[in-house]
Structures are given as C-alpha cells and as structure tokens.
Amino acid sequence: MKKTKVMYWIFTGLLIALMGFGAIPDILYASDAVTLFAHLGYPSYLLPFLGVAKLLGLAAILIPGFPRLKEWAYAGLAFDLAGAMYSSIAVGDPAGGLAFFILGFVIIGGSYVCYHKKQRAASLSQPPRLAA
Numbered sequence: 849m850k851k852t853k854v855m856y857w858i859f860t861g862l863l864i865a866l867m868g869f870g871a872i873p874d875i876l877y878a879s880d881a882v883t884l885f886a887h888l889g890y891p892s893y894l895l896p897f898l899g900v901a902k903l904l905g906l907a908a909i910l911i912p913g914f915p916r917l918k919e920w921a922y923a924g925l926a927f928d929l930a931g932a933m934y935s936s937i938a939v940g941d942p943a944g945g946l947a948f949f950i951l952g953f954v955i956i957g958g959s960y961v962c963y964h965k966k967q968r969a970a971s972l973s974q975p976p977r978l979a980a
Contacts, residue, residue, distance in 0.1 A: 862955045864910070866952055867902045874895040875900060877896065909922065909959070922960045925956055926956050929953060929956065
C-alpha cells in the first residue's frame with residue numbers, strides 16, 4: 849500500500865506541475881499562450897476557459913472523496929492533452945514535439961492507475977460491514 853501511495857503522489861505531483869504550469873499562462877492571457885493559440889488556429893478567448901477548466905480538474909483530483917468527479921477530471925485532462933496533440937499534428941508541427949504529449953499521457957495514466965490501486969487497497973483493508 850505504501851509503494852502505491854508514493855507512486856500515486858509522484859505521478860499526481862507531476863500531473864499538477866504539467867497541467868498547472870500550463871493553465872496559469874492561459875488564465876493570465878500570457879503573450880506566449882496567445883501566440884501558440886493563434887498558431888494552432890484557435891480564438892484567444894478560449895484561453896481563460898481552458899486554464900480555469902484545467903485548474904478545476906486538478907482541484908477535483910486533489911480533493912479527497914468524490915470518486916465520480918475525479919473520473920471526469922482525469923478524462924477532461926486527457927481530452928485536453930489529446931486535443932493539443934491533434935492540433936499540433938494538424939498544423940504540421942515537428943514530430944519531435946510528440947514526445948512531450950506521450951510523456952503527458954504517461955503521467956495522466958500513471959496517476960489514474962495508481963489512484964485506482966490505492967482505492968482498491970483501501971477498500972480491501974476495511975473490515976466488512978454488517979447489514980443492519
């Protein structure tokens with residue numbers, strides 16, 4: 849159980865760093881983020897929406913409880929990364945940049961799998977409940 853918790857927090861910490869540091873320039877409407885969105889062909893008014901959505905997803909993952917909300921948060925972050933990867937491919941960006949996206953999917957997947965292993969281990973360590 850301890851190894852699973854450590855792995856969960858390593859992957860989740862990396863996920864927070866990856867998505868959190870990507871969300872902040874979006875929310876602040878940073879010039880680099882606006883330039884990137886223009887390069888991808890998206891309107892800049894989507895930046896704050898996506899940034900706030902990423903931060904809310906990260907908050908849902910970090911707050912204890914709410915397992916269904918966590919599922920949606922993991923899915924949303926994966927969809928965000930998949931959309932960014934597809935957009936990068938569609939505009940003809942170099943294939944070398946795909947390694948970043950693959951790493952992102954590994955981080956999201958690692959956090960997700962470790963979360964479920966942690967939940968399963970916790971439920972197995974609980975004593976059985978008697979029906980009233």
